[in-house]
Amino acid sequence: xxxxxxxxxxxxxxxxxxxxxxxxxxxxxxxxxxxxxxxxxxxxxxxxxxxxxxxxxxxxxxxxxxxxxxxxxxxxxxxxxxxxxxxxxxxxxxxxxxxxxxxxxxxxxxxxxxxxxxxxxxxxxxxxxxxxxxxxxxxxxxxxxxxxxxxxxxxxxxxxxxxxxxxxxxxxxxxxxxxxxxxxxxxxxxxxxxxxxxxxxxxxxx
Numbered sequence: 689x690x691x692x693x694x695x696x697x698x699x700x701x702x703x704x705x706x707x708x709x710x711x712x713x714x715x716x717x718x719x720x721x722x723x724x725x726x727x728x729x730x731x732x733x734x735x736x737x738x739x740x741x742x743x744x745x746x747x748x749x750x751x752x753x754x755x756x757x758x759x760x761x762x763x764x765x766x767x768x769x770x771x772x773x774x775x776x777x778x779x780x781x782x783x784x785x786x787x788x789x790x791x792x793x794x795x796x797x798x799x800x801x802x803x804x805x806x807x808x809x810x811x812x813x814x815x816x817x818x819x820x821x822x823x824x825x826x827x828x829x830x831x832x833x834x835x836x837x838x839x840x841x842x843x844x845x846x847x848x849x850x851x852x853x854x855x856x857x858x859x860x861x862x863x864x865x866x867x868x869x870x871x872x873x874x875x876x877x878x879x880x881x882x883x884x885x886x887x888x889x890x891x892x893x894x
Contacts, residue, residue, distance in 0.1 A: 691717070693734040694781045701736035702754045709758045716754050717883035721747075724777035724805050729887045743795045745891060747775040748837055752888065754781075759871050759885060760833035760858045762787050768849065769829070771821035771859075772837035772893070776802030776814070779851065782835075783811045821893060824850045831855055838893035839867050848880065860890040 698716050707713065722733035725747055729739045738746040756778075756780050758807045762768055764786025770779045773793035779802070782789045791814055793799040806814050817825065821836065822844040830852030836859035843859060851857050857880075859870040 689773050694718075694721070696749060697734045697736060698754075699775050702751050705751055707751070707758050711764065711785045712754050712757045712762070712781075715757075715781045716750060719777065719780045719784050720736045721750065721777055723778065723809050724775040724802075730775075741775045741785065741798065743794060743798060745772075745774050745795065745798060745836075745872050746795045748841065748890075751883070755885075756835050756837075756869070757781060759869070760835050760856050762833050766832040767828070767830075768850070769825055769834040769847075770837070771824070771847070773799060773802045773816060776806045776811075776839060778793050778835065778837060779814045779816075780806060780811045782814075787833075788813065790817070790825045790831075792817050792819050792821045792825060794818065794820060795887060822846060823883040826850060827879045833858065836860070836893065837890065839864070839890040841890075843870075843872060844893075864889070864892070 694717050722730045725733050725739050736748045736751050741747050762785050764784035766787040768782050768787040768789050770791035773791040777792040779789050796818055797850045824846045832855045834857045839860040851874045855874045860867045861870045867888050869888045871882045
C-alpha cells in the first residue's frame, strides 16, 4: 500500500463528497488503513467500503469515518469517546487529528487486535476498555464528541449524559433498513438539539 492510494481515496471518495475539515483530511491521508484490516482484506484497504473484521463486525467505510469526525467537530485537544473500537481504525484517525481518545469494545479478541494495531502504528495515547459501549466511560467524561460506530433504535441515556457543553453525540439510529446518521448537540443552556444527516448502514450496537 502506498501514500498515493490514501491520497487518491481522500481526493475521490472523501473530499469530493463534501468533507472539508483540514485536520480530518490530513488524518485520513496519514493513517495506514491496511494495518487495521485482516490480511485477507488488505488488497481492499483503500476501497471506500466497509470490510469484515470477524465476530460479525466491520471496519467502517473511510468516508463514513471522516464524515463522523467532521460532524463531531473533532479538533486537536478534543476529548472523544469512540464507541465500538472494532479494528481500532477510527480511534487511530481521531488520535491522528490530535484528540484524546477513549475507546470501548465489547469483543475481547477485537480489543486485543485493535490494541496491537494501534501500538504497531504509533497511536499509544488511545485509552482502551472492554465493556458495554451503551454505558460510555463516565469517569473520563464529559466529552467534546462521542462517536458511535454501531446502530441503535435510540440514543443510550448514559451517552447523552456524557456529552459536554457544546459537545456532540454522532450515531446511526434506526433498524437495519432505515438508519440515519444523527447528531445530538449540547446547547449552552443544557438542552440537546437533534439534526439528521442522511442514510447509513451499520451493524447493530449490542
